[in-house]
Each structure stands twice: as C-alpha cells, then as structure tokens.
Amino acid sequence: MATVPHCLYCFETLAAYLEGRKSLSLSEVVDAWNEYKKDAGAGIEDSSKQESLEKQIPALKRVVGSESTDISSTSSPSSGSSLSLATETTATSTDSLPETIITESPLFVTWNTVSPRTGNTSLRGCIGTFEAQELGEGLSSYAITSAINDMRFDPISKRELPSLEVAVTLLTDFEDCADTMDWEIGKHGLRISFSERGRRFGATYLPDVAAEQGWTKEETLVSLMRKAGWSGRKDKWQSVELKVVRYQGKKKSLLYSEYKEWRDWVDQKDEDEA
Incomplete structure (x- = not known):
C-alpha cells in the first residue's frame, strides 16, 4: 500500500517543480523520513504503534491516519480520476510483498484543496495509470501531471501549495x-x-x-x-x-503542513551539517 514517504515525495516533487529547484529522490525522501522519525523520538516501525506516535508527535496525527479528511460536502469524488489507458490491464498484486520492497505498481495521485474553515476537501486534480510504474519515476511524473495537466482544472499554482492535500493510491489485484x-x-x-x-x-x-x-x-x-x-x-x-x-488499493493522504514540517527539518539538518 501507499506510505507516508510516497506522499512526501509527491509534495516534494510538485513543490520543487513550482519553486524551480531540484527535488529530492524517492530514496532520499525515505531515508530522511526514517531519520526524522528517529529524531522526533517516534521509534515506530509499523502502523500498530500509531497511538504511541500520536501521543509523542501531535503534529503528525494525520500523517499516520489511514484516511483523509471527510469530504461529505465535496461535489466531485476525491478520487474520481483521469487516467492513462493501456490497451490491456496486466494482473498485478503487491499485497503479499512488504511495503519496503515494492518498487513498482500501477498508481494514481490525487490532489485536493482543504478548506481552512471546515476541513472539507475538494478535488483539485487526479491522474494515474494502470501500467506498473517504477515508483520513483511514476510518483514524480504523476504528481506533476495530476497537478498541472488535469484538463478539468486550471494548473495548480505555487500559492496554492499550503491549501493542498495529496493522496497516493497503489493499485493491486486486478480481476x-x-x-x-x-x-x-x-x-x-x-x-x-x-x-x-x-x-x-x-x-x-x-x-x-x-x-x-x-x-x-x-x-x-x-x-x-x-x-x-x-x-x-x-x-x-x-x-x-x-x-x-x-x-x-488503499490510499495514504498527507497535508501540506505535514510535508512542510518535515521539509523544514530536512533543511535545518542540511544547514547543521554544512
């Protein structure tokens, strides 16, 4: 299934694209996330320790949560998606594989805007593919494509970043x-x-x-x-x-504020090591 680093990587890719800088790679994001958890004193290895993490790091509650904000008032489905169609769908299943060794998968990246007043979300862009993608390349590509090239919406701008939520869905078990x-x-x-x-x-x-x-x-x-x-x-x-x-396919969601907190930690760490 999708993970927190997958979501962080999508935000990192889009933010870097809009800010005109070089993005961290997926492997760099994963390594930084693992260090971030240790530095924060979380010490978790899986979702069974979610409660402990929430008590230690309140700001990360929604990062670990398995579902996104309620969208009962949203006019469009948050995952109603556009897609890159292949002529045939190859049966794909990653359920039996540990998350750490999933290297490719069909995937969708969804961007939502979150109301600061109500917390409700509205679809802002969603595009994916049924063809298995190497995750580093696939997530990067579709993070930008769904934000910029979803023809139902105007391209996402830099000023919108703080209002965004990203959701990543890795697809499995086609039948x-x-x-x-x-x-x-x-x-x-x-x-x-x-x-x-x-x-x-x-x-x-x-x-x-x-x-x-x-x-x-x-x-x-x-x-x-x-x-x-x-x-x-x-x-x-x-x-x-x-x-x-x-x-x-189960999605993982992440708010920009949660990405920003992690990214600020990365920047501070780089300054301390410089």
Missing part, C-alpha cells in the same frame, strides 16, 4: 468481474469499458469513491458511465454491454 455487480463497495475500484454506435468509452473510479459518495452499486456504475461520456437514459444503462474490471 475481470463475472458481471456488473461482481464487486464490493469500499473494497474495489472499478474500470469500465464499452462501445456504442462505433465509439469506445472507458473510465475508472478508485476504491474509496463509491463509499465516500454514499452511492449504491447501480448509482456508481451509472455515474462512471456518465464520466466516460455516455449520454443515454439512466433507466437504460443495463442495456449497455459493460466490461468491468475490479481492483484494490
């Missing part, structure tokens, strides 16, 4: 569905494809979308078809022959 309802809300993401009047359609929702929006399976599928560009009558959706692929 063809036996039928359109052969999947579970909250567990599976969906990738649909279909043809109508000589035109091909395709779209995806990440695993958390349907649950966050409170949709039924039918509502999820109809919404996904609309997202793909289908304009038929809602009550006729079942007449369309859908190919449905389900997949899994």
